[in-house]
Amino acid sequence: MSDIVTRIRTRFDHAAAKKSLKEKYESKMIFGCNGGLFKSTPEMITFLNLYNNEDIVLLDLYDTPIKVNAADLKDEMQKRWYEQMNAWLVEWTELQKQR
């Protein structure tokens, strides 16, 4: 009986869910390229737009210089950004319906 009462009283923790989603999807923006780890961000995508199909050297998340093809890296970052942000929106919309 007390279990049932507890379940009825239990509220969905929207604040914790919002924080947790941010952590989850920010971590999914991280990926490997040429031995380095990079994070897809709007700033990085914009920066990579300055270059064409050329090799450039960027610092990865460990501050290690890594030679990358700018176009390939931009494609991967854009793909990841769109996929994860859309998934984030879908999940957030679903969680908002919880009581």
Next chain:
Amino acid sequence: MKGVLIYAFNNSSIDYFRQAVWCADRVNRYLDLPVTIVTDELSIKNRKTTHSIIISVASSGGHRVYNPSVSNKSDIWYNGNRFQSYDLSPYEQTIVLDSDYVVSSDQLLTLYDTSIQVTAMKNVYDITGRDGFTPYRSISDSRGLHHYWATVLYFNRSQLAQDFFFMMDMIKKNYSHYSNIYRFRTTPFRNDFAVSIALTTVYGHSPDSVPVIPWRMANVFNDVGLTAIDDDTFELAYTTGVDKMPKKIITNGQDFHFMNKFDLAKIYEN
């Protein structure tokens, strides 16, 4: 070759072997990687598994209380074998996982794309938002050494990784000496502390130069209840505030470290 190593030595409270098999099944499913379980015959109890097995001799780190919010009952804790990882792992690139790490995504595959030789988790967050892990930021108030988590370790075949596990072994053998230096409790032996000291040492005693896993680990404290909605989705139940308001949160496709071994058992036993 890439793979995952999990340690599992049973005591009278927890069937770590069963827990490890459950964890390994999830690694197969979400990471598509082979798993080797390091265990002993007492833990296996003649059970069959599709995962590779390495038999070792359980090494105790002392006694631990599993769920202090419920009871002060303690049990012997066989957590002292992790330093063997470099010698035991059959893989070129290895992730060592705690068996209570719930793999629900392919996030860990990212680690195999790095050229880092050995790394661990440093930054964690409390998935319930209650900030229960604030005291875990350093292993010692007075010495300020960062707390690194042994829950997820990554290493490749390299001198640095070998040195790291050699150092872990040395710390384990001289644990009271290190506990005096860094001012932490002598018992039980904590892999987190050995990892923290060893990582900091092999990277030149400079905490800022330790290349940690670049995302925060979702941690769930041992007072949280767990219900599986489906393979990917879990409901976490907990209370907040002095009036113990019951709350819940749902995770989907998200890895997390779940410390309530008893609730985890309800899931893998069903």
